[in-house]
Amino acid sequence: MNNVFVDLKENSYDVIIKKNSFSSLNKELKERNLYGNILIVVDKSVNKTHSTKIEKFVKSHKGKIEKLILDINESKKSFETLNKIYDKLIKKNFGRDSLLIAVGGGIIGDICGYAAATYSRGIQFVQVPTTLLAAVDSSVGGKTGINFGSVKNIVGAFYQPELVLIDxxxxxxxxxxxxxxGLGEVIKYAFLSNNEFFLFVQANIKKLLKSSSAQINKAVYESVLFKAGVVASDEKESGLRKILNFGHTFAHAVEIEKKHQILHGEAVIIGMVAALYLSNEKGLLKESLLLTYLQLFDEVKDKIKIKGLDKKKIINAMKKDKKNRDGKIKFVLIKEIGNLILDVEADKKQINNALNNAIKFFKN
Structure with a gap:
C-alpha cells in the first residue's frame, strides 16, 4: 500500500492508494471518527458495474446511511444535479454531523465536494475516485464546483475532503x-515534476494505456505525491499551484468549443501540445526540446479526434477563463522539465500559431 499525506495543517488528510481498498472503507472511516450519518452518491455507470461491492459497504455500515445514484456527464455538472443532492440531504434529515461520500469520476467528486462545502455551511466528505483521471487530478486538492452556462467550474469553492481512497x-x-x-493528466505531471518521471512515462506509454498494468500503480502514486506537495505549498492557487494548469487554458476552451465531445483528459493532451508550441513561439522552449517533448504524444495522438476545431471560438472561450486577470488570457508555459513559467501573456497571432501547429500535429 502506498499512502500519500496531504499536509494542510488542520485540513490535512490521507490519500489511500491500494488495490481492493474500498472493502476497508468502513474501517478507515471509523479510525478517523467519520462513522456517522452517511449519504453515498454514486455514478450510475459505476453502480451498475460495481454494485456488489457498493451494496456490501452500505449494508455493513452500522449507522444511518442513504444512497443516491446519479446519471452524470459534463452537461449535468449543474445546479440541477446539485439540487438533487441537497434535496436528498434535506428530505432524509441530514444535519451538520453528516458525511458525504462521492463514488465516481471527477464530475461526481466536484459536485459532491461543492454540496458538502455549502450544505449546512459545511459537512464532511470523502472522495472515492473510480477513474484514472479523477484519481490523479480532481480528487486531491479541494477544488469543487459546477459549470454555469458555457463556463467550466465557474461556481465553486476550495473545500478539502477528509479522506481520498483510490482502489x-x-x-x-x-x-x-x-x-x-487519465493518462493526459499523468503526462502533465511528467512535464511538471522531474526527468526521472518523464522518462518513466515516456518508456511505458503503451503499458499505461492498459488499466491493469503495474505501471498504472506507479503513475498514480507519483502523480498524487507530486500534486499533494504542490497543494500543501499553495492550497488556494495563489502561486505555485498554478503550474497544475499547464495546458488547461487551451484545454477548457477546446472542451467548450466541442461541447464536451472531446473529453477533459483528451483536451488536456491537445492543450499541452498547444502550450509546448506557444512556449517555443514565446522563445521560452528550445526547438530541440520542443521536438523531444512532442515525441511523448506520438503513441496517443491518433486516438484523439480533433476534426472541426474552430480557432476563433477557442480563443473566445479562452477569454472567459476564470484564471484570466485584467481581461488578459494567462498561460502556464514551459522552459524544460520541472521549469514552468506562470501567468504568461500572448498575443492573438502567437495563440493562433500555437493552435495551428497543434492541429497539424494531431492530423499528421
Whole structure:
C-alpha cells in the first residue's frame, strides 16, 4: 500500500492508494471518527458495474446511511444535479454531523465536494475516485464546483475532503478512452515534476494505456505525491499551484468549443501540445526540446479526434477563463522539465500559431 499525506495543517488528510481498498472503507472511516450519518452518491455507470461491492459497504455500515445514484456527464455538472443532492440531504434529515461520500469520476467528486462545502455551511466528505483521471487530478486538492452556462467550474469553492481512497479495482472496468483521459493528466505531471518521471512515462506509454498494468500503480502514486506537495505549498492557487494548469487554458476552451465531445483528459493532451508550441513561439522552449517533448504524444495522438476545431471560438472561450486577470488570457508555459513559467501573456497571432501547429500535429 502506498499512502500519500496531504499536509494542510488542520485540513490535512490521507490519500489511500491500494488495490481492493474500498472493502476497508468502513474501517478507515471509523479510525478517523467519520462513522456517522452517511449519504453515498454514486455514478450510475459505476453502480451498475460495481454494485456488489457498493451494496456490501452500505449494508455493513452500522449507522444511518442513504444512497443516491446519479446519471452524470459534463452537461449535468449543474445546479440541477446539485439540487438533487441537497434535496436528498434535506428530505432524509441530514444535519451538520453528516458525511458525504462521492463514488465516481471527477464530475461526481466536484459536485459532491461543492454540496458538502455549502450544505449546512459545511459537512464532511470523502472522495472515492473510480477513474484514472479523477484519481490523479480532481480528487486531491479541494477544488469543487459546477459549470454555469458555457463556463467550466465557474461556481465553486476550495473545500478539502477528509479522506481520498483510490482502489485500482475500479479501473478494471474503464474503457481505453477513459484511461487515455487519465493518462493526459499523468503526462502533465511528467512535464511538471522531474526527468526521472518523464522518462518513466515516456518508456511505458503503451503499458499505461492498459488499466491493469503495474505501471498504472506507479503513475498514480507519483502523480498524487507530486500534486499533494504542490497543494500543501499553495492550497488556494495563489502561486505555485498554478503550474497544475499547464495546458488547461487551451484545454477548457477546446472542451467548450466541442461541447464536451472531446473529453477533459483528451483536451488536456491537445492543450499541452498547444502550450509546448506557444512556449517555443514565446522563445521560452528550445526547438530541440520542443521536438523531444512532442515525441511523448506520438503513441496517443491518433486516438484523439480533433476534426472541426474552430480557432476563433477557442480563443473566445479562452477569454472567459476564470484564471484570466485584467481581461488578459494567462498561460502556464514551459522552459524544460520541472521549469514552468506562470501567468504568461500572448498575443492573438502567437495563440493562433500555437493552435495551428497543434492541429497539424494531431492530423499528421
Amino acid at each position: 485500482f479495482n475500479f479501473f478494471t472496468s474503464l474503457k481505453e478512452r477513459e484511461i487515455l483521459c
